Amino acid sequence: MMKRRSLVKYNKKETMVAYICLLPALTFAFIFVVIPLINVFYLSLTNWDLIKTSKKFIGLQNYKYIFSDAKFTKSIVNTLLFAGVKIPADLVLSLCIAMLLDRKIWVRRFFRASYFAPVVLPMVAATLIWIWIYDPTFGPLNQILELFGLSPVKWLYDPKWAMFSVILFSLWKGLGYNIVIFLAGLQAIPDTYSEAARIDGANDRQIFFKITLPLLSPIVNFVVLMGIINSFKIFTQISVMTPEGGPLYSTGVMVFYIYQQAFEKFKIGRASAAAVILFLMVLALTGVQKKLGKKHIHYM
Amino acid sequence: MKKVMLIVIVVLLASLSFAKATEITFWYALSGHKGEVFKDFIDEFNSIQDDIYVKGVFSGKYADTSQKLMAAIAANILPNGGVVPAGPIFTGARDNYLILDYLENDSELDMDDYYPAMWDYARYEGKICAIPYNISTPVMYYNKDLFKSAGLDPEKPPQTWDELLTYAKAITKDENGDGNPEIWGFDANDTPWIFKAFLAQNECGIIESSTLNPLFDTEAGYETAEFWKKLIDEQAMPVGIHDIAEKRFLGGTLGIYMGSSSRIGSWLGNTEFDLGVAYLPAGKVHSIPIGGAVIVLFPYSDKENDATYEFIKWVTEPERVAQFSINTGYIPTRKSALKIEELEDFMEEVPEYKTAFEQLKYGFSYWHFYEMGTMDNLIWEGLEQIERELMGPEEAMNWISKELEAEIEANK
Numbered sequence: 001m002m003k004r005r006s007l008v009k010y011n012k013k014e015t016m017v018a019y020i021c022l023l024p025a026l027t028f029a030f031i032f033v034v035i036p037l038i039n040v041f042y043l044s045l046t047n048w049d050l051i052k053t054s055k056k057f058i059g060l061q062n063y064k065y066i067f068s069d070a071k072f073t074k075s076i077v078n079t080l081l082f083a084g085v086k087i088p089a090d091l092v093l094s095l096c097i098a099m100l101l102d103r104k105i106w107v108r109r110f111f112r113a114s115y116f117a118p119v120v121l122p123m124v125a126a127t128l129i130w131i132w133i134y135d136p137t138f139g140p141l142n143q144i145l146e147l148f149g150l151s152p153v154k155w156l157y158d159p160k161w162a163m164f165s166v167i168l169f170s171l172w173k174g175l176g177y178n179i180v181i182f183l184a185g186l187q188a189i190p191d192t193y194s195e196a197a198r199i200d201g202a203n204d205r206q207i208f209f210k211i212t213l214p215l216l217s218p219i220v221n222f223v224v225l226m227g228i229i230n231s232f233k234i235f236t237q238i239s240v241m242t243p244e245g246g247p248l249y250s251t252g253v254m255v256f257y258i259y260q261q262a263f264e265k266f267k268i269g270r271a272s273a274a275a276v277i278l279f280l281m282v283l284a285l286t287g288v289q290k291k292l293g294k295k296h297i298h299y300m
Numbered sequence: 301m302k303k304v305m306l307i308v309i310v311v312l313l314a315s316l317s318f319a320k321a322t323e324i325t326f327w328y329a330l331s332g333h334k335g336e337v338f339k340d341f342i343d344e345f346n347s348i349q350d351d352i353y354v355k356g357v358f359s360g361k362y363a364d365t366s367q368k369l370m371a372a373i374a375a376n377i378l379p380n381g382g383v384v385p386a387g388p389i390f391t392g393a394r395d396n397y398l399i400l401d402y403l404e405n406d407s408e409l410d411m412d413d414y415y416p417a418m419w420d421y422a423r424y425e426g427k428i429c430a431i432p433y434n435i436s437t438p439v440m441y442y443n444k445d446l447f448k449s450a451g452l453d454p455e456k457p458p459q460t461w462d463e464l465l466t467y468a469k470a471i472t473k474d475e476n477g478d479g480n481p482e483i484w485g486f487d488a489n490d491t492p493w494i495f496k497a498f499l500a501q502n503e504c505g506i507i508e509s510s511t512l513n514p515l516f517d518t519e520a521g522y523e524t525a526e527f528w529k530k531l532i533d534e535q536a537m538p539v540g541i542h543d544i545a546e547k548r549f550l551g552g553t554l555g556i557y558m559g560s561s562s563r564i565g566s567w568l569g570n571t572e573f574d575l576g577v578a579y580l581p582a583g584k585v586h587s588i589p590i591g592g593a594v595i596v597l598f599p600y601s602d603k604e605n606d607a608t609y610e611f612i613k614w615v616t617e618p619e620r621v622a623q624f625s626i627n628t629g630y631i632p633t634r635k636s637a638l639k640i641e642e643l644e645d646f647m648e649e650v651p652e653y654k655t656a657f658e659q660l661k662y663g664f665s666y667w668h669f670y671e672m673g674t675m676d677n678l679i680w681e682g683l684e685q686i687e688r689e690l691m692g693p694e695e696a697m698n699w700i701s702k703e704l705e706a707e708i709e710a711n712k
Contacts (some may be wrong), residue, residue: 263370
């Protein structure tokens, strides 16, 4: 393990140059991130609807409303369900595939490209293809099921299966990205470690759990962090695959709820309140994750 | 020398500003071919006169345009006018009835030339604050081939609710006998729109425009919901796959599809089966809820407002309305447009359009109100509850009414 480089003292001129270089990015971040962020907190306390001229301060009424709205609580559950299934599945699958692709297997380049292909596809286009795959009567997925003698599933149109269908699609769509990151991580681990362990008599399992995984931990940490952030802001595939939030709102996630309140019902106040809750949830989760991560991360 | 230069510059600038036409910005939420037709109007208008220059901006589809309007309101950069969805929400609801002043002072305009339902579609709290423009109605599309194979007469589409039910039942087919029909009789994508048509056909007013009192929880409302349930129970309509109804219809596995008349142009002659277009069947009465976008005017200086209205006036003249209908398939908004020869010839040539255009005499609309989007969401949810047997028809209608009332009350 190597200690992080201690901070070097820079002189005033160097610091100034740094700030000047950062200025454009900071300005953008301030205008498009910081100000809206503060504004959302304020708007969540008003009854503003963007259209009418009146903007009244109404205290915590929007929060009271969304927490008494069964759809909002359902959207929290749906979001947690999505994240809870997708993040672990994504992690395990992409790590396994990355390990396989790291070996010298036949047509490795072809496999690498094909796993990465869905990532570069435009989201809406990919979603439309999968709507066809999921077609309840004529979709290829059901035809495969029938080949194996299984009864067809209504996928996106069945409250029990809709969320699972969206998760399956999202896994396929995003897997390649994590695979590439894991591959880079795996290739950065020098072979000398595993060779030395092998000479000492370690088997494959021991090498994986005692050497590879600990040395990959910063990457795992990154993948989980990005997984949390991306899962909580999932929207496009939900809104294209299930334009009304799915059968009985079974795919209505938090961002979708926010969208509906703001742009279908013109309730900016309520949408802002829901956005604040989402913000706090992501903040708390990434905080916990960071704390947990610190304990277990090993740097080379 | 300097002085001479200065004078020259001042004179140049002055002459420039005098010669410069009033420039106005006009949005249009018409995409693809329809957008091009409208763009051509703008270009034509700019070429036939020199005083006004209209800058046309395509603002995206309906949902995008709504979002852009909301952003423009927040940023105070609204256009001078536009063809936009839910127009009265963006004008009347913000106390902007300017367009009505222009309409009332326009001596050349006979407001009765528009159908009353059209004006209702442009009202907020009873006052006109927009001009109906690209208007469509739901029509009934049907697959003549499927009609034949079900032993029905392809030239006789269903004309009543009972016929709709029996015909659709006859078309539904479970070919492999697994209990899930592959071919369905009837479905629609936009179920709230179609359900509102059914409500009106059963003489349920949907919502009292002046008091915003929801009318779902009335006998007429219950009956309509029961009919919806009957369609499900007797396997005339599938449960919960409305999102793909249009796709299934075009794929030839849906017998009857109800949707916007604006599809006629792109579908006619392009389907793999023989396509039929007909009026919606009647319940107790014929009734068709109209939909689409309207022209609005956002106030700026008098000079710009006058210029904007000048353009609006020109683009809504019967000749342009007729031309727009011929090229896009939208319903002609003015009665006099229907008498223009070109349009008459066109309807002769493509009788399917005649169906959609003539249907307008049964058109109706409630005034725009703020919770319109909420109401449609509630109808969607209520119907889902009925279809999945989580609520009885009566219970679902009571629920919609109650929720809607609460939302309207909260916003007062």
